[in-house]
Amino acid sequence: xxxxxxxxxxxxxxxxxxxxxxxxxxxxxxxxxxxxxxxxxxxxxxxxxxxxxxxxxxxxxxxxxxxxxxxxxxxxxxxxxxxxxxxxxxxxxxxxxxxxxxxxxxxxxxxxxxxxxxxxxxxxxxxxxxxxxxxxxxxxxxxxxxxxxxxxxxxxxxxxxxxxxxxxxxxxxxxxxxxxxxxxxxxxxxxxxxxxxxxxxxxxxxxxxxxxxxx
Numbered sequence: 001x002x003x004x005x006x007x008x009x010x011x012x013x014x015x016x017x018x019x020x021x022x023x024x025x026x027x028x029x030x031x032x033x034x035x036x037x038x039x040x041x042x043x044x045x046x047x048x049x050x051x052x053x054x055x056x057x058x059x060x061x062x063x064x065x066x067x068x069x070x071x072x073x074x075x076x077x078x079x080x081x082x083x084x085x086x087x088x089x090x091x092x093x094x095x096x097x098x099x100x101x102x103x104x105x106x107x108x109x110x111x112x113x114x115x116x117x118x119x120x121x122x123x124x125x126x127x128x129x130x131x132x133x134x135x136x137x138x139x140x141x142x143x144x145x146x147x148x149x150x151x152x153x154x155x156x157x158x159x160x161x162x163x164x165x166x167x168x169x170x171x172x173x174x175x176x177x178x179x180x181x182x183x184x185x186x187x188x189x190x191x192x193x194x195x196x197x198x199x200x201x202x203x204x205x206x207x208x209x210x211x212x213x214x215x
Contacts, residue, residue, distance in 0.1 A: 005025045005026075006025055006026035006027075007026075008025070008027070009027055009107075009108070010025070010027065010105060010106070010107055011025060011027045011028045011031060011086075011104075011105070011106040011107070011108075012024075012025040012027075012028065012103070012104065012105050012106075013025065013028050013103070013104045014101055014102070014103050014104070015043075015060065015101065015102045015104075016099075016101055016102075017064060017099070017100050017101070017102075018043075019043045019044065019057055019060060019102075020041050020042065020043055021039050021040060021041065021042055021043070022040070022101070024039050028106075030078075030079075031078040031079065032047050032078070032079055033078070033079025033080070034079075043057075044056045044057060045057075048076075052076075059072065059090060060090060060102045063090045063091065063092045063102055064092050064100050064102060066092070067092050067100075068091070068092065069089060069090060069091035069092070070089070070090050070091075071087070071088065071089045071090075072087075072088050072090075073085065073086065073087050073088070073109070073113075074086065074088070084108050084110045085108070085109055085110045085112075085113040086106045086107065086108060086109065087106065087107045087109045088104065088105070088106040089104070089105045089106075090102055090103070090104050091103050091104075091105075123135065123136075124136030124139065126199070126200040128178060128181060128182065128185075128200075129181060129182055129185035129200050130185070131185055131188075131189070131198050131199050131200045131206075132197065132198070132199035132200075133199065133200065133201070134199065134201040134202075136199060137197065137199035137201060137207060137209075140197050140209075141197065141209055144197065144209060144211050147211075148211060148212075153211065153212055154212070154213055154214065155209060155210060155211045155212070155213060156209075156210040156213040157207065157208070157209055157210075158207065158208040158209075158210065159205070159206075159207055160184070160188065160205070160206040160207070160208065161204060161205055161206075162180065162181065162184055162204035162205075162206075165177055165180065165181070165203065165204040168180050181200070181203075181204065184206065185198075185200065185206070188206060188208060192208060192210070193210070195211055195212065196208055196209060196210050196211070197209040197211075
């Protein structure tokens with residue numbers, strides 16, 4: 001069974017109730033940067049930043065208390081300094097005496113996470129200008145207005161329409177029209193504050209949300 005785990009790309013480990021490592025797979029040794037058995041009896045606090053290790057310990061204790069399993073996704077940096085995105089499952093189990101342990105199974109989902117981020121970004125942004133599209137703007141505005149209501153703050157909304165785009169397209173072709181749209185987009189982008197939200201919601205239509213406007 002250990003040979004099976006050692007030849008799997010899946011990172012696996014086992015800890016006792018105090019958080020001390022009792023078993024780590026070959027792939028986890030590589031991640032931690034250890035080649036011998038120096039990992040035995042050590043804890044996450046020996047390998048990770050304190051806040052990261054503390055968060056992991058709290059999740060371990062939750063699993064031990066519930067006797068079940070939990071699944072989380074998040075980044076972790078290995079001994080090689082590379083940060084990867086992991087899908088991690090923790091689970092509790094016991095031996096014949098009833099002593100509790102925590103098992104861990106982690107899979108590198110970095111490639112999938114990057115692909116998901118690209119798809120998500122593409123669904124929220126305008127392909128031509130890189131600004132938010134109508135859907136992205138609606139999502140962000142909803143969050144911004146909720147925050148404004150909580151803080152009793154005011155927002156301003158600007159509607160911007162590019163005149164004579166049809167004429168530009170007729171005179172200079174659609175490439176000329178696209179250049180006009182991207183020029184306006186860049187002008188809007190550099191004119192607003194970092195906290196403002198700019199979006200292209202139609203062919204020649206833009207909107208800008210300015211949160212925290214007093215008057």
